[in-house]
Amino acid sequence: xxIIRSIxxxxxxxxxxxxRGLTIGFVPTMGALHQGHLSLIKRCKEENHVTxxxxxxNPIQFGPSEDYxxxxxxxxxxxxxxxxxxxxxxxxxxxxxxxxDDYKTYITVEDLSGKMCGAFRPGHFRGVxxxxxxLFNIVKPDRAYFGQKDYQQTVVIRKMxxxxxxxxxxxxxxxxxxxxxxxxxxxxxxxxxxxxRAATLIYQVLxxxxxxxLSGESFDKVRDFMNKTLxxxxxxxxxxxxxxxxxERLEELSTGNISVYKEDSLILAAAVILGxxxxxxxxxxxxxx
Amino acid sequence: xxIIRSIxxxxxxxxxxxxRGLTIGFVPTMGALHQGHLSLIKRCKEENHVTxxxxxxNPIQFGPSEDYxxxxxxxxxxxxxxxxxxxxxxxxxxxxxxxxDDYKTYITVEDLSGKMCGAFRPGHFRGVxxxxxxLFNIVKPDRAYFGQKDYQQTVVIRKMxxxxxxxxxxxxxxxxxxxxxxxxxxxxxxxxxxxxRAATLIYQVLxxxxxxxLSGESFDKVRDFMNKTLxxxxxxxxxxxxxxxxxERLEELSTGNISVYKEDSLILAAAVILGxxxxxxxxxxxxxx
Numbered sequence: 001x002x003i004i005r006s007i008x009x010x011x012x013x014x015x016x017x018x019x020r021g022l023t024i025g026f027v028p029t030m031g032a033l034h035q036g037h038l039s040l041i042k043r044c045k046e047e048n049h050v051t052x053x054x055x056x057x058n059p060i061q062f063g064p065s066e067d068y069x070x071x072x073x074x075x076x077x078x079x080x081x082x083x084x085x086x087x088x089x090x091x092x093x094x095x096x097x098x099x100x101d102d103y104k105t106y107i108t109v110e111d112l113s114g115k116m117c118g119a120f121r122p123g124h125f126r127g128v129x130x131x132x133x134x135l136f137n138i139v140k141p142d143r144a145y146f147g148q149k150d151y152q153q154t155v156v157i158r159k160m161x162x163x164x165x166x167x168x169x170x171x172x173x174x175x176x177x178x179x180x181x182x183x184x185x186x187x188x189x190x191x192x193x194x195x196x197r198a199a200t201l202i203y204q205v206l207x208x209x210x211x212x213x214l215s216g217e218s219f220d221k222v223r224d225f226m227n228k229t230l231x232x233x234x235x236x237x238x239x240x241x242x243x244x245x246x247x248e249r250l251e252e253l254s255t256g257n258i259s260v261y262k263e264d265s266l267i268l269a270a271a272v273i274l275g276x277x278x279x280x281x282x283x284x285x286x287x288x289x
Numbered sequence: 290x291x292i293i294r295s296i297x298x299x300x301x302x303x304x305x306x307x308x309r310g311l312t313i314g315f316v317p318t319m320g321a322l323h324q325g326h327l328s329l330i331k332r333c334k335e336e337n338h339v340t341x342x343x344x345x346x347n348p349i350q351f352g353p354s355e356d357y358x359x360x361x362x363x364x365x366x367x368x369x370x371x372x373x374x375x376x377x378x379x380x381x382x383x384x385x386x387x388x389x390d391d392y393k394t395y396i397t398v399e400d401l402s403g404k405m406c407g408a409f410r411p412g413h414f415r416g417v418x419x420x421x422x423x424l425f426n427i428v429k430p431d432r433a434y435f436g437q438k439d440y441q442q443t444v445v446i447r448k449m450x451x452x453x454x455x456x457x458x459x460x461x462x463x464x465x466x467x468x469x470x471x472x473x474x475x476x477x478x479x480x481x482x483x484x485x486r487a488a489t490l491i492y493q494v495l496x497x498x499x500x501x502x503l504s505g506e507s508f509d510k511v512r513d514f515m516n517k518t519l520x521x522x523x524x525x526x527x528x529x530x531x532x533x534x535x536x537e538r539l540e541e542l543s544t545g546n547i548s549v550y551k552e553d554s555l556i557l558a559a560a561v562i563l564g565x566x567x568x569x570x571x572x573x574x575x576x577x578x
Contacts, residue, residue, distance in 0.1 A: 011456055021308055057355035104400055105418070105452035111395045129394070130453075137454040164419075167300055221314040 001083050003090045007098070007138055010091050014052075022049035026131060026141030026168075031187035032072035033081050036176040040145040041085050043173055052139050053082055055092040061127030067276075072189045075151040090141060097166045098134065104224065106130050107162070109156045114164055115250040116152045117271055117280065120240045128153055129160045136166055144168050149175040149183045151267060151282040155250060175281070177203065188210040190277035198235040199279060204223040205229050205242070206283045209268045214286055218257045219244050222268075230272060239276075247284065264288050290372050292379045296387070299380050303341075303429040308540055311338035311514045315457075318419060319384050319477035320344040321361035322370050325465040330374050331432040332462055345387065356565075372508040373380030380428060387423065389474030395419050396444045398452070398575045400407055404539040405441045406569065409529045417442055418449045419571045426454055432459050438472045439570040440556060444539060462568055464570070466492065479566035483542040485523040488568060491559055494518050494531070495572045498557045502574055508533050515559065524563055531559040536573065553577050 010268045017024055025048030027040045046050045047059075055078060062068035082090055091206060104127050112118070113125035136144070146154050155174045161170055177183045181203035182196075191199055205226050210224045226242035244247075244253040245267040269282035291396070294301045306313055314337030316329045334339045344367060351357035364381075371379055395415055401407070402414035435443050443461045450459055465473045469487075470492035480488055494515050503513045515531040533542040534556040542555060556572035 006453060011454070015456065018307065019310055104450055105396060105398045105449050107396050107453075108393060112393060112397065134452075136455060140456070160394050163392055163423075164301070164396075165296060165423045167304065167429070185534045255361060 001079075001087050001092055001101075003079070003092060005094065006091055010052075010089075010093070010138050011043050011140075014062075014138070015175060016139060020139055021061060023142040023243065024048060024140060025051045026135070026144045027051070027053045027245050028135050028144065028146075028174070029055055030057045030071065030186065031078050032074050032189065033078045034176075034184045034188075036147050036149060036184040038081060038085065040147060040173050041082070041178050043171065044143070044145050045085070045087075047120060047171075048143060050088045051089050052089045052091055052141065054093070054135055054139065055141075056091075056093055056131070056135075058093075058098075058100065058131040059095060060130065061124050063121055063123065066121070067187075067190075070235055072186050093138075094236060098131070107133050107164075109159050112152070112156050112159055112250055116241060116245060116269065118254060120271065125152070125156045127218060129156060132157055133160065133164065135168070136168055141168055143171055143190055145171045145173060148172050149185065149281065150285065151284070152250060152271060156240065167222070174270050181207070185279065187277045191275055195275040198233050199274055199277075201230065201233050201236075202272060202281045206268050206281060207271065208245075210283050210285050213244070213266070213268070216218045216259060218255070219253045220255060220262075226268075226270065230270065236272045236274050237271040242270040242272070244268055246277065247264060258287055261287070290368075290376050290379055292368070292381060294383065296382055296430075298427075299341075299427050302378065305428070306339050306373060307356055307429055307559055311357070312431040313337060313341045313429060315424070315428045315433045316340070316342045316436075317433065318342060318344055319346045319475065320367050321363050321418070321478065322367045323465075323473045323475060323477075325436050325473040327370060327374065328465050329436060330371070330376060331460050332460065333432070333434050334374070336374075336460075337379045337432060341378045341380055341430065342376050343424055345380075345384075345420070345424075347387075347416055347420045348381055348384060349388065350413050351417060352363075352412065355410070356453070356479075357478075358568075362473050370378050380424075382427075386573070395451075396422050396449060398448050400541065401441070401448055401539055403425075405530060405534065405558065407441065409560065414441070414445045418445060422448055422449065422453065422455070425457055426532075428575065430457055430514070434460045434462060436464060437573065438474065438570065439460050440558060440573070441539060445536060450549055462542075470496070472568075476566045476568065480564055484524055484564040484566070487522050490519065490522050491495050491561060491568060491570045495557050495559065495570060499535055499572050499574050502533070502547060505546050505548060507544070508542045508556065509544060509552075515557075519559065519561060525561045526564075527562040529560040529562070529567075531561070533557055549574055564573075 025044035049183045108130040180200045223243050271280045314333035398416040469489045498511050512532050536554045561567045
């Protein structure tokens, strides 16, 4: 595995690969790699000639009171995992190169960025859209891989790619879960034993909510159920949202049930603070079956 | 000359050109082509295998009270000029394809976009940066050509390209002028005979100001001279600015003269409303000689 730190070197390498007519698959990550990341990388390797993984903890997508400084970093472990998977290139740029002192340019995906997590993390999706655009211009991928766990991120990135005409296919892969259902996340490392146990409730609530939706229960009742059940867990310090959302517009589904709802799918999603971790999870409910 | 209207077709054509190892030079325009545009195209043809010119009057860079609807359009004349120059591809997209109904993504180059013209045209440079990024992703140029007449535009685009890591060289070409010095601009078509005559004052003032700067006159006195001289012309309805600016940061140079000024160049620039036209012009004063 080649490790590239310089932006210019990565850009030149990408240019050479493209000139040889090879496809580049790209998995952007913030490191502290888990099975979720590795599943993206496996899929990427199957579909492209060259696989590039980036590790970059992106400061501008963290709010001032968020966990940028304590975000888990494990370069040695990450390199081991990536080497074992025979990743071709690890791109691992420095913050001072990605955001030099006089950095001034930002990409905003209006409207979508303020909903769901965006309402609690102002500037987060501006930071995500900006860094992803930069990485696309550096790595020049044909396809880029993202996990469904960060559902809103996939919607914002798809919209940015469509609007700015990036010539990149966005591939969204299923959420990978622990045996007890907890969605894999680098932030699970923040949980102590009791919190880790309590965290399983999130997916349980989403699964139960899915059954309720499919059985025709009203969206209001489903939302009430989700919030009440999560509130009953004393280790959950805050429920930021636990609700039903439109799959593309990300609007909360206010009233009705599936018999009056017109789209092919809906999103059940929750964001909670549990101990020192902000945890999110979602289920895409397929209504076409 | 091939004329391409579809974004997807342009993107595919560009991909094929790149895969053949050829370079793409790109001249984005809003049409109503004059000698200024043609000089960019000639330079582009010298330096690249394939030359793409786009014509797109970009609605989002015009304010609500500006001249978007009456901006001069002359497709027939433009095609004739481009054919005569043996341009390879004219990309001429439709507004509804560039900005579909649910368009949401915008690029902002903070700070620089609010100075000079930006102070009088809120949103203008956001519109410019956004459309240029889109066109770069569609046309995939190795080099893109812009006229120095739109000085601030060149600074904003260079900054966007640097910040977002676009792999595109920005080439800025000298302002082309009429025999009497007036900078060529599609908006000169708005001028009646008297206004056209009065418009020559702008470049005369800039040239005289350049002499004053080089002779060591204080920046304050130069600015006063520029504003007083332009004010004396009754057909000039408004002076938006007539001053000295830092070449990269675009800050107005407040006090001092060249003996205390530390940069290699400074910008003399003016923007005035003359009749129905907003006219701009500038001189880059080289202080290294």
